[in-house]
Amino acid sequence: MKLFINKGQYGWYTTARNYKDKDDKSFVNLHFAKNTEPMDGTECINPIEWGLNCYKGKTGITIFKYEVVDNSNMGGDKADSYKSADIKPEELPFY
Numbered sequence: 595m596k597l598f599i600n601k602g603q604y605g606w607y608t609t610a611r612n613y614k615d616k617d618d619k620s621f622v623n624l625h626f627a628k629n630t631e632p633m634d635g636t637e638c639i640n641p642i643e644w645g646l647n648c649y650k651g652k653t654g655i656t657i658f659k660y661e662v663v664d665n666s667n668m669g670g671d672k673a674d675s676y677k678s679a680d681i682k683p684e685e686l687p688f689y
Contacts, residue, residue, distance in 0.1 A: 596663055599624055601635045608655075623654035630657075638665030
């Protein structure tokens, strides 16, 4: 899975969008194991070991191990991380 991530004022995040409505998007907070954060402000990573978490109703992902990958073949809008994961909308259980 390829995941395009950004570093904002409050930490790392990625975005998810509804493929039917481009205005419907959500930010997902990312947390990295101690001293393993990427060096740049934006990266494309392949999470190898990760887990989902929740804090005060907001979803996050804790990434324990990852590799930095080339982001030149992300395709389309880099914020649409589901596209880079090679998942087709009809394969999703909630559509």
